[in-house]
Amino acid sequence: MSPPELKRVAVAEPTRRSYLGWLLGLCTAGAGVALSVPLIRFLLYPLRARTTEVKWSDAGAVSDFASLTGPVQRSITVEQVDGWRKTVSDKIVYITKSSSGELEVLSAVCPHLGCSVQWRDSKHGFECPCHAASFRPDGSITGGPAPRAMDTLQTQIQNGRLMVRYQYFRQLVATKEVFG
Amino acid sequence: MSELSNRNWRGGFFRWLDKRTGLDSLLREALDEPIPGGARFAYVFGSALLFIFISQVITGVFLALYYVPSADHAHTTVAYISKAVSAGGFLRSIHAYGSSAMVILLLLHVTQTFLYGSYKGRRELLWLSGCVLFALVLCMAFTGYLLPWDQKAYFATAVGTNIAGEIPLIGAWLKSLMRGGADMGTLTLSRFFVAHILVVPAAIFAVVALHVYLFRKAGAAGPISENPISPTAPTEPFYPHQVMVDAAFALLIIIVLALLAHFAPFDLGPKANPADTHYLPRPEWYYIPIFQWLKYWPGSLSFVGVVIIPGLVAFFFASLPFLDRRMERRPWKRPIAVGSYTFIFLALFGLGWMSYRSDHGDPGYAAQLIAQQKDTDEFMRKPFEAEIEQPVVAATPETPANPLIAQGAQIYQEQACNGCHGDAGTGSAAGPKLTGIHDRMSADQLAALLKSPSAKMTAGGMAPLNLPPDAMKSLVAYLESL
Numbered sequence: 001m002s003p004p005e006l007k008r009v010a011v012a013e014p015t016r017r018s019y020l021g022w023l024l025g026l027c028t029a030g031a032g033v034a035l036s037v038p039l040i041r042f043l044l045y046p047l048r049a050r051t052t053e054v055k056w057s058d059a060g061a062v063s064d065f066a067s068l069t070g071p072v073q074r075s076i077t078v079e080q081v082d083g084w085r086k087t088v089s090d091k092i093v094y095i096t097k098s099s100s101g102e103l104e105v106l107s108a109v110c111p112h113l114g115c116s117v118q119w120r121d122s123k124h125g126f127e128c129p130c131h132a133a134s135f136r137p138d139g140s141i142t143g144g145p146a147p148r149a150m151d152t153l154q155t156q157i158q159n160g161r162l163m164v165r166y167q168y169f170r171q172l173v174a175t176k177e178v179f180g
Numbered sequence: 181m182s183e184l185s186n187r188n189w190r191g192g193f194f195r196w197l198d199k200r201t202g203l204d205s206l207l208r209e210a211l212d213e214p215i216p217g218g219a220r221f222a223y224v225f226g227s228a229l230l231f232i233f234i235s236q237v238i239t240g241v242f243l244a245l246y247y248v249p250s251a252d253h254a255h256t257t258v259a260y261i262s263k264a265v266s267a268g269g270f271l272r273s274i275h276a277y278g279s280s281a282m283v284i285l286l287l288l289h290v291t292q293t294f295l296y297g298s299y300k301g302r303r304e305l306l307w308l309s310g311c312v313l314f315a316l317v318l319c320m321a322f323t324g325y326l327l328p329w330d331q332k333a334y335f336a337t338a339v340g341t342n343i344a345g346e347i348p349l350i351g352a353w354l355k356s357l358m359r360g361g362a363d364m365g366t367l368t369l370s371r372f373f374v375a376h377i378l379v380v381p382a383a384i385f386a387v388v389a390l391h392v393y394l395f396r397k398a399g400a401a402g403p404i405s406e407n408p409i410s411p412t413a414p415t416e417p418f419y420p421h422q423v424m425v426d427a428a429f430a431l432l433i434i435i436v437l438a439l440l441a442h443f444a445p446f447d448l449g450p451k452a453n454p455a456d457t458h459y460l461p462r463p464e465w466y467y468i469p470i471f472q473w474l475k476y477w478p479g480s481l482s483f484v485g486v487v488i489i490p491g492l493v494a495f496f497f498a499s500l501p502f503l504d505r506r507m508e509r510r511p512w513k514r515p516i517a518v519g520s521y522t523f524i525f526l527a528l529f530g531l532g533w534m535s536y537r538s539d540h541g542d543p544g545y546a547a548q549l550i551a552q553q554k555d556t557d558e559f560m561r562k563p564f565e566a567e568i569e570q571p572v573v574a575a576t577p578e579t580p581a582n583p584l585i586a587q588g589a590q591i592y593q594e595q596a597c598n599g600c601h602g603d604a605g606t607g608s609a610a611g612p613k614l615t616g617i618h619d620r621m622s623a624d625q626l627a628a629l630l631k632s633p634s635a636k637m638t639a640g641g642m643a644p645l646n647l648p649p650d651a652m653k654s655l656v657a658y659l660e661s662l
Binding site for chain 2: 042049083110
């Protein structure tokens with residue numbers, strides 16, 4: 001409680017004190033920045049690690065589809081990594097031939113509003129049961145409200161098996177855009 | 181406006197802010213706290229505790245971004261944090277070692293307060309609020325220990341809750357309350373989680389505020405030669421000297437924690453297996469003396485050792501400022517108080533040492549403890565394995581017994597109702613779930629709505645359904661069965 005003492009200390013070593021203060025402030029700021037690095041990396045991990053990445057699913061042996069005359073329906077098992085868990089679900093795809101005769105895999109999800117498109121043998125084409133969008137065997141539009149052709153899925157052939165990468169695409173847009 | 185358009189607009193801004201908030205006087209009040217006899221290294225532990233508590237809060241909030249408090253997922257999510265997430269092992273280690281650091285600093289803070297006799301002189305409530313904080317910190321350590329749900333966590337908590345069960349009259353009830361039932365399970369985890377992240381931290385914030393208020397009310401006690409009520413030594417303000425010493429110590433703590441976390445990450449053992457009868461549960465080091473102490477109190481006497489004696493020690497400890505009314509602060513003039521304190525500390529060390537001896541003296545125990553550590557190390561080396569979530573609906577749905585419903589289920593598939601409403605009406609992003617629709621509308625209402633959907637349904641993408649009457653009847657029967 002004695003101001004004279006207080007003043008004496010403050011005046012006696014101003015340069016040393018301010019130097020120390022600066023040094024400590026600098027160290028503290030440095031430590032703060034250094035410590036926020038792991039926090040930010042931790043926070044942003046799901047943005048950098050593609051935790052929602054979809055793995056390749058097996059759609060069957062390529063030889064099964066050698067003499068394909070029309071689209072065939074296949075149920076594939078899709079394994080998705082969702083953070084710390086893997087989800088396994090079954091999805092419907094159609095194996096068909098493109099206009100150039102190459103094997104292609106169509107998603108059964110209608111590009112209009114997402115109903116499951118069905119193959120109608122009688123009409124030799126696909127038809128959506130919800131709003132009657134219709135498509136040719138190769139997936140191109142013949143009529144109805146769909147904004148684009150049925151979506152083709154990425155494929156690759158591994159050891160004679162047709163592998164598919166199942167993805168969702170945005171509905172109601174004219175171009176195919178991966179969703180999610 | 182004239183204030184803000186001042187030549188020195190920054191000064192104007194701060195003047196405005198200060199007028200509205202009183203920030204300046206608040207800051208002055210905080211920083212100009214007079215310290216009799218000047219700043220000292222011995223006074224750092226209180227602010228160090230506050231610093232490490234804030235570090236625990238920050239790391240804890242971040243860990244909660246990935247942690248799931250359920251017996252099914254807790255262990256997986258902690259493994260995910262430790263092994264997969266960037267800097268996850270580091271942050272978890274800072275948090276886990278931070279709890280030990282907090283207990284150590286707490287003991288240092290109490291010891292300093294005790295040896296300096298700083299609890300004397302109108303500081304009874306300050307001391308009592310400190311005792312409450314002591315208990316709350318131990319609660320944090322106990323509840324946090326279970327959360328990883330590994331073997332160590334599970335068995336240590338099983339023992340801990342059993343100890344609570346020893347308390348006469350309310351013990352059994354208290355144990356069930358803590359566990360959320362007779363056995364340890366997912367409800368235990370939820371309870372500990374809520375205590376650890378909501379209830380106890382809120383209490384700590386409140387009591388810390390009270391503790392700091394009472395401290396400022398009583399004033400710093402200063403060196404041991406001073407009268408604790410009205411110290412006469414010349415004072416020095418808290419800022420800058422003591423602030424610098426405190427900051428330097430905080431820096432030291434965080435550097436030590438970071439080095440530990442980086443070079444010796446805190447481990448996670450295999451997932452809790454309640455069926456493992458070989459597992460030797462061992463609590464964290466600060467509970468080891470109590471753990472050893474319990475071995476000496478068999479059967480009917482156990483409540484004397486478990487409840488009465490520790491209760492008496494805690495009672496005398498808390499009532500210290502009421503029992504010791506002299507103003508004498510020099511430790512060598514207070515043989516009874518300092519002697520008892522030293523005795524209790526030595527006894528705790530002794531118990532810890534005996535626990536170590538009995539674990540490492542018995543070849544069977546020693547081998548089991550080594551095996552447990554080996555399991556833990558092995559688990560830590562394995563890469564992270566994601567939990568596999570099986571589809572909720574089986575790939576081939578069971579055919580319902582009722583033929584009408586079976587036919588309806590087929591129509592449901594054919595009409596691609598599942599495209600939006602999900603398999604078996606469980607719903608999806610594109611359409612609402614239909615399960616339980618029988619509670620919401622009758623069969624006739626449902627049939628009518630399917631034929632001509634409402635405006636809201638049409639807007640959502642629902643098309644009118646034109647089915648033959650028989651088919652509609654089956655579909656409605658199926659939907660009502662969901």
